[in-house]
Amino acid sequence: MTSxxxxxxxVETSERVSVISKQAGIIKVxxxxxxxxxxxxxxxxxxxxxxxxxxxxxxxxxxxxxxxVFTDGYTGRRLLGGISNYEFDHVRSSEYIFKKxxxxxxxxxxxxxxxxxxxxxxxxxxxxxxxxxxxxxSLLNNTEKKEExxxxxxxxxQALKNADEGIKRKVSELILNK
Numbered sequence: 396m397t398s399x400x401x402x403x404x405x406v407e408t409s410e411r412v413s414v415i416s417k418q419a420g421i422i423k424v425x426x427x428x429x430x431x432x433x434x435x436x437x438x439x440x441x442x443x444x445x446x447x448x449x450x451x452x453x454x455x456x457x458x459x460x461x462x463x464v465f466t467d468g469y470t471g472r473r474l475l476g477g478i479s480n481y482e483f484d485h486v487r488s489s490e491y492i493f494k495k496x497x498x499x500x501x502x503x504x505x506x507x508x509x510x511x512x513x514x515x516x517x518x519x520x521x522x523x524x525x526x527x528x529x530x531x532x533s534l535l536n537n538t539e540k541k542e543e544x545x546x547x548x549x550x551x552x553q554a555l556k557n558a559d560e561g562i563k564r565k566v567s568e569l570i571l572n573k
Contacts, residue, residue, distance in 0.1 A: 427498035435506035436489045443510050444483045447517065451476060468516030469531075469551045470544075480520040486558035487514055488528045496566060504569045513561025516554060522546065531555055 451463035455476070458464060463476030474481040489509040496505055508514075518526075522544050526534050535541055535551055 425498060425501065429497060431490055431493050431497075432502055433489060435502045436493075436509050439506045439510045440483070440485075440515075443512075443515055447483060447515070448476070451517075465517040467518050467522070468554050469518050469522055469546045471547050471550050472519075472545070474517060474519065481517050482520050482523040484516055484518045484523045484526065485509060485514055486516060486531060486554050487562060488530070490528055491530070492562065500566070500569060507569065508562055508565045511561040511565040513564075514558040519544075 447465075448463055451465050454464040455462045460475075462478060465474040465476070465479075465481060466472070467474055467481070468484070468486075473479075487509075489505075492509045492514075493505050496508060500508065522534075525540060525544060531551060531554070534544075534546065535548060541548070
């Protein structure tokens with residue numbers, strides 16, 4: 396048996412668990428109609444940002460500079476803490492992930508998925524604000540905006556691929572460990 400679940404497998408597993416739970420008289424704990432909440436997501440995101448900043452400070456120390464050193468995940472440009480305007484970004488938005496998995500994962504589990512290492516990167520404030528909560532693909536499909544922001548399509552598409560794989564891995568891990 397493989398430990399990796401497809402998206403369809405996730406949905407089918409969720410439906411089977413729901414049917415078995417109802418037959419056994421167990422009330423399903425998750426409310427798939429619950430509202431989007433960032434409380435758990437933000438708590439874990441704050442920890443992740445702290446970890447990423449500490450790693451960036453170590454990179455700076457190795458280069459004998461006092462600044463945190465980041466690489467923009469969408470452009471490949473170097474970003475320096477205290478000098479560059481940068482932000483930490485969820486490649487796939489937390490709202491997108493919440494909507495996709497709210498029927499099978501708790502808010503705390505969704506926070507783990509949203510904040511998996513592969514779904515967080517550093518980028519310029521300008522790019523993060525232009526992207527907002529919209530899918531990265533919408534920014535990549537806007538040639539004018541992509542060029543204006545200096546987005547490297549190869550890097551951005553790799554970030555999407557990595558995020559999707561990390562999300563899938565984390566969801567599978569959480570479902571299999573229930």
